[in-house]
Amino acid sequence: MADLTDKTALVTGAxxxxxxxxxxxxxxxGALVAVHYANNDAAAKDTVAAIERAGGSAFAVRAELAAATGVDDLFAGLADGLGGRPLDILVNNAAIITYESTIDxxxxEQFERQFAINVRAPFFIIQRALSLIPDGGRIINISSGVTWFATPQIVYSxxxxxxxxxxxxxANTLGSRGITVNTVSPGVTDTDMNSWLHETDDAIPSITAMTALDRVGQGADIADAVAFFAADDGRWVTGQTLEVNGGLYLGPKAQAW
Ligand SMILES: NC(=O)c1ccc[n+]([C@@H]2O[C@H](COP(=O)([O-])OP(=O)(O)OC[C@H]3O[C@@H](n4cnc5c(N)ncnc54)[C@H](OP(=O)(O)O)[C@@H]3O)[C@@H](O)[C@H]2O)c1
Structure with a gap:
């Protein structure tokens, strides 16, 4: 574990x-965490409750990031929860994928909605957050391995x-303030976004077969990598993209000829 005592964090889509x-x-x-979400009040409450049961501190902030007022709504709720404290760690995680969003x-509308939530929102969240983030702060964006392997969902990619x-x-722009900016790219991770993993018997075995570490990823696998960038241990790493995917698509596991 790292020591984030007295630090604050905002995690979008938490x-x-x-x-x-x-x-x-x-x-x-040890961080006080703002748990941002769009619509699912029950899930957000559950996340906050789980954090508190474990001895941590958190508060929920609702904001629909596709809406014109989304970033304003987010920062109004964030200001209430932080009560004048700075924002040490920003994790831009919220995103959507529209599976039918192929070239044909x-x-x-689908194109604009995906760009609004996945790109416009993180950009303007960062712009607004920069006055709250102290020198030495952290920005971590959650990307995807689909930036280097092809899928039909071209808009999401x-x-x-x-x-x-x-x-x-x-990262280059903010380096003089000691703020690091890094990107974490998950591979196939078992979440609601990937409900297809549980819709057919062969989905999990087929992902496992193309993953060196022989399983599908879990949220905690990604979170632990984010925690490195958020902590003092990550102070000398900036401008990097880390693939956190168990060795997805490293190549054939056995010689096929
Ligand atoms: N799962 C994977 O295999 C995988 C792989 C590579 C990259 N990623 C990336 O990892 C991140 C998290 O993915 P996930 O699989 O954990 O997603 P998820 O299970 O679908 O959760 C999405 C989260 O984003 C929030 N959200 C959705 N639409 C929103 C909107 N319009 N405005 C504000 N918040 C919104 C949701 O809030 P509500 O609960 O209120 O709906 C929820 O908290 C995303 O950036 C995704 O692209 C995921």
């Missing part, structure tokens, strides 16, 4: 999945490619 695991981990390390089927570019450029 009501479920990877974001929840990140919120729980940062809170376990994507509508302009494009949004994550944009995040990778954002991280590298911003």
């Amino acid at each position: 009501s479920r999945g990877i974001g929840r695991a990140i919120a729980e981990r940062l809170a376990a390390d 089927q994507t509508t302009p 494009m949004t994550k490619g944009a995040l990778n570019v954002l991280g590298r450029s911003l």
